[in-house]
Amino acid sequence: MDLIWEGIREALRLILSRDPEILGITLLSLEVSGAATALSLMVGIPLGMALALTRFPGHGLLMALINTGMGLPPVVAGLFVWISLRRSGPFGFLELLYTPTAMVIAQIIIAFPIVAGLTMAAFQTLNPKLKLQLLGIGASRPQFLWLLCKEAKLPLLAAIMAGFGGVISEVGASMMVGGNIRGETRVLTTATVLETGKGNFDTAVALGLILLGLNFAVNLILTHIQQREQIRWPKPS
């Protein structure tokens, strides 16, 4: 328990003193996971929509792959990216290993199946007749897709939260492809592991709490957007 209190005190000290290293680590965590989430949304939402709204050869197989990918261990994603980006790997010439870009690539592989899978589920819960109704009052195809996205806003925001939560908190992939290089690829999770290994438990707890706070702040904003138009259920009489 003392360790937690010490961690909280250390976290407050680090935040209040605007420790440049901690600030850098925090910002890099946000940048890498934010970029990975944003890119995952760009790939995952259209893919999830396509899987929910259309049928094509290999549809079932792709759905199964996406669903499997939702539970992909980050360390496995990191391993594949590491193999691809290492000097003798197929994309070694890009010289991306141990850079934030490599971390973003690994995190996209982790987040996009989560986003696609939850998007697919979100659109599958919509009434299929909604398509006819929207077209029946004159919606064009892009308008129809946009309205469906608005209609599925609640589960879609949950998909964004799950995607972001999945990558901001992962350590295996970032460690493997980022290398936890001080000032370059060190993020909150890898720094926490490092500090724990060094026996600096108060700093590790502080980093963990900052990570938690960051995750909480992002989810608070998304939850607010998600819930502001919710109707209140009447109290039972």
Add this chain to the structure above:
Amino acid sequence: MAQALLTLAELLVRYGARPVLKIPSLEVLPGEVLAVIGPNGAGKSTLLRVMGLLEQPEKGKIYFQEQEVSRDNALVMRRRMATVFREPLLLHMTVYENAALGLTLRGLKRQSIEAKVKPWLERLGIDHLAKRPARSLSDGEAQRTSLARALTLDPELLLLDEPFSALDPPTREKLLLDLQTILRETGITTVFVTHDRNEAFMLGHRVAVLSGGELLQLGPAAELLSRPSSEIVAQFVGVETQVPGIVEAAASGRAMVRFDGGRAEVIGDYRAGESVLLCLRPEDISLSSPPEEHFQSNGQNHLTAKVAKITPWGSHYRIALECGASSFVALVARPSFLDLQLREGDCLIASFKVAATHIIRRG
């Protein structure tokens, strides 16, 4: 004859190898309410989706005001129509936003939208709900919002797919009466699909009977009610008495039909020996206590019949009668039923006008 607003020609819709709709020709005339009735699986909703350009037929052509509908102009044409389905299918928005949705999709300015939406919300009695989330509405309120969403578009063609079938009877009746008034006052050309013949005859100027994907009969409501062209149509428009018989004698536009249990005079040019089906609507048969001697007189047919079954039927009683091996069905208003003091097994006189009979030729 007025130029058709919508024309379907040589239409074929198939799901797999199974044809679900096969319509050689169908026209929707401007200003009319065309009611489409038929049993479940008749192809009514498919027909409506094709008319609303929401489903592409395998074969056939669709003309909207004589202009052929193609993939290129489908959106423009669809925006001249509006469809209302059985489920209100409202979005997670307020009632006002839902009602305004079609106009928003057409890119109208806020003031123009308001000017069009508000009167319809008032007309449909839901203006006080404008700011309410659509998901908090009752079924009736939701369907009114759905109707408002279609009517605000001022559509040239309104397509209604069983819009009242999910509502409870009092809500349905009230909404049906309101819609009848609206359609009468606005003169919007409407295609109204329903499996409820009472709704169809209440709203429709013309009624089409669809079965197995084919158009069995199309005509003015009164004609369908009194002159169904086939046994299936007769059954579906509520001609419950269908008695097989033989034309015994015929002369001067009148004929005597013999059936198991009696004879009835009918109007029409038939040949003696012809096999026919004598059709009667239940409300055209009146019942009285025996004795009654003047059979086949004063343009009336009278038969002695036995009450087989009495069933309460809303404000009426449905009386199943046996006359020999033939079955008749009469509908009697509650006061008359109480006067007659009918019980199952009673013998009585069933009377119907010669002009009320309808004959379908068999074979």
